[in-house]
Amino acid sequence: MTTTTIDGRTVHTNDEGFLTDPTEWDEQVAETLAARIGLELTAEHWRAIRFLRTDYAAQGETATLRRISTVGGFPVKTLFQLFPQKPAKKLAYVAGLPKPQGCV
Amino acid sequence: MRNLVILGGGTAGTMVANKLQKRLRGHGWTITVVDRDDEHHYQPGYLFVPFGGYTRDQIVRSRHHFVAEGVRLVYDEIDRVSPVDRTVHLGSGRTLSYDFLVIATGTAPRPDQTPGVLGPEWRRSIFDFYTLEGAESLAAAFEEFDHGRLVVHISEMPIKCPVAPLEFTFLVDAWLRRRGIRDRVQLAYVTPLDGAFTRPVASARLGHMLEERKVDLVSDFMVESVDPDRKVLVSYDEREVPFDLLVTVPVNMGADFVARSGLGDELQHVTVDKHTLLHTAHDNIFAVGDASNVPASKAGSVAHFEADVLVRNLLEHVEGRPMTESFDGHANCFVEAGDHKALLIDFNYDTEPLPGTYPLPVVGPLRLLEETHANHLGKLAFRHVYWNVLLPGRPLPLPTHMSMAGKQSPRTPPIEPVDEPNQEPIAQGGTTS
Numbered sequence: 001m002t003t004t005t006i007d008g009r010t011v012h013t014n015d016e017g018f019l020t021d022p023t024e025w026d027e028q029v030a031e032t033l034a035a036r037i038g039l040e041l042t043a044e045h046w047r048a049i050r051f052l053r054t055d056y057a058a059q060g061e062t063a064t065l066r067r068i069s070t071v072g073g074f075p076v077k078t079l080f081q082l083f084p085q086k087p088a089k090k091l092a093y094v095a096g097l098p099k100p101q102g103c104v
Numbered sequence: 105m106r107n108l109v110i111l112g113g114g115t116a117g118t119m120v121a122n123k124l125q126k127r128l129r130g131h132g133w134t135i136t137v138v139d140r141d142d143e144h145h146y147q148p149g150y151l152f153v154p155f156g157g158y159t160r161d162q163i164v165r166s167r168h169h170f171v172a173e174g175v176r177l178v179y180d181e182i183d184r185v186s187p188v189d190r191t192v193h194l195g196s197g198r199t200l201s202y203d204f205l206v207i208a209t210g211t212a213p214r215p216d217q218t219p220g221v222l223g224p225e226w227r228r229s230i231f232d233f234y235t236l237e238g239a240e241s242l243a244a245a246f247e248e249f250d251h252g253r254l255v256v257h258i259s260e261m262p263i264k265c266p267v268a269p270l271e272f273t274f275l276v277d278a279w280l281r282r283r284g285i286r287d288r289v290q291l292a293y294v295t296p297l298d299g300a301f302t303r304p305v306a307s308a309r310l311g312h313m314l315e316e317r318k319v320d321l322v323s324d325f326m327v328e329s330v331d332p333d334r335k336v337l338v339s340y341d342e343r344e345v346p347f348d349l350l351v352t353v354p355v356n357m358g359a360d361f362v363a364r365s366g367l368g369d370e371l372q373h374v375t376v377d378k379h380t381l382l383h384t385a386h387d388n389i390f391a392v393g394d395a396s397n398v399p400a401s402k403a404g405s406v407a408h409f410e411a412d413v414l415v416r417n418l419l420e421h422v423e424g425r426p427m428t429e430s431f432d433g434h435a436n437c438f439v440e441a442g443d444h445k446a447l448l449i450d451f452n453y454d455t456e457p458l459p460g461t462y463p464l465p466v467v468g469p470l471r472l473l474e475e476t477h478a479n480h481l482g483k484l485a486f487r488h489v490y491w492n493v494l495l496p497g498r499p500l501p502l503p504t505h506m507s508m509a510g511k512q513s514p515r516t517p518p519i520e521p522v523d524e525p526n527q528e529p530i531a532q533g534g535t536t537s
């Protein structure tokens with residue numbers, strides 16, 4: 001496990017830079033993580049991030065793309081526009097949650 | 105008399121019924137298995153059908169032939185489970201009441217979930233090999249196919265036997281070479297994953313095998329639709345992959361009654377605890393095999409390891425004792441590579457497939473993550489083992505839990521006894537993905 005400094009604070013991450021402790025996350029951290037992958041967060045991004053955080057708190061697992069769309073009500077198309085190329089992965093990264101389990 | 109009802113008489117349902125019958129016979133239990141028909145398919149055999157490898161009679165047997173005497177078999181469609189009154193409603197209108205329920209109805213390819221797949225090109229230029237009918241019609245199409253773009257495609261994860269599309273691709277390549285037409289066919293492998301497979305070491309190894317075979321890897325591709333007129337796959341981020349012949353693995357979903365009964369997740373897979381296999385909301389419902397939502401491979405070998413765990417847990421649970429068995433996600437799969445070779449992978453929830461050797465009693469060690477002829481023989485022998493050892497619930501000389509014996513860890517190379525310089529972590533503080 002490695003650490004990274006965000007806005008002067010130390011947070012724990014894995015090899016790929018995903019936060020490993022969801023409690024070290026806040027909105028400022030999200031803005032910084034988003035900027036690192038070239039995203040500027042809009043209200044729509046925030047709605048998706050909040051869904052993922054709430055769902056994680058309830059389920060103990062990061063939602064898959066299908067779950068974000070069917071349970072959260074975000075069309076997959078929109079998610080690809082908000083978080084280009086790798087929506088599930090980028091959304092989890094910005095939301096400070098573990099990478100969704102690449103199903104085995 | 106207490107009733108144990110098992111829904112689904114496939115790989116997992118049959119094994120569990122047979123193991124439980126041995127343990128519960130004469131102890132005041134009735135075991136009932138429900139399935140829609142009397143045809144048990146050896147699904148791993150579908151892979152070889154398009155290449156003329158197996159015929160229908162080598163793959164299909166009577167279901168009742170493999171279910172132990174004393175177990176009641178009911179042929180009917182399962183329509184709905186009502187957990188409040190502990191009743192299963194069947195398509196014919198009959199009902200079955202249960203004290204304990206085991207759901208083993210698997211997962212099935214759903215070509216209807218992707219617009220354009222079931223259109224005019226279905227089984228003309230668009231095929232699947234996850235059903236026997238699909239594999240057979242593909243065999244017929246292959247007889248005519250001698251040039252063009254052949255695309256192997258995965259719609260969405262999870263799918264059962266996640267290595268099968270890769271195996272299929274390796275077999276296509278070998279088959280085209282054997283026919284002397286490999287240079288007239290462009291092969292592409294299109295996947296929603298970010299590489300050839302899910303876990304890093306195996307993904308790199310299998311990705312390299314695609315490269316060696318000159319197969320284009322198209323990754324992070326989430327299919328939105330198939331355009332049958334223009335013969336292209338279209339992704340949500342508006343990329344297109346053209347094909348002359350498309351072999352797609354449709355979205356895999358659990359049975360519809362699971363959703364109707366409020367027992368599953370978004371893909372209708374039954375939500376259970378990944379270690380005990382007991383339902384997250386119902387204290388008398390278990391799920392086993394492909395039907396459950398545990399984050400393990402959906403494979404026959406996994407169903408076998410799960411069955412061992414389930415049987416022990418269920419026997420304790422019905423007695424009101426704490427469940428002591430814990431499923432670790434153990435999977436063990438042969439991966440056909442073409443040219444009479446195969447790889448073997450062995451992994452679980454926490455440990456990815458690693459290189460090394462796999463200790464096997466009698467036969468001797470098999471190489472992990474390496475193409476060998478011995479592994480290919482293992483793959484072929486699996487059909488015999490399936491019918492004669494696995495389904496009857498006889499013990500296999502394989503441990504239920506994964507073992508690290510013989511495996512080489514990527515972090516701690518085992519064969520170097522000398523002092524190693526300090527290993528720096530891959531990513532330093534301050535960097536991100």
Ligand SMILES: Cc1cc2nc3c(=O)[nH]c(=O)nc-3n(C[C@H](O)[C@H](O)[C@H](O)COP(=O)(O)OP(=O)(O)OC[C@H]3O[C@@H](n4cnc5c(N)ncnc54)[C@H](O)[C@@H]3O)c2cc1C
Nearest residue numbers: 112114115116140147148182209210265393394403404405
């Ligand atoms: C092409 C292919 C290749 C494969 N290769 C391998 C391999 O090499 N190694 C390996 O280990 N695994 C392999 N598998 C996976 C393996 O076949 C499955 O994981 C295994 O069969 C799962 O067993 P199960 O009992 O959970 O489901 P199944 O065996 O599919 O059984 C489910 C049963 O439930 C019944 N059912 C479902 N819904 C209803 C309903 N509503 N009413 C009545 N009955 C119902 C079905 O008729 C079926 O009999 C492969 C699968 C495929 C498709």
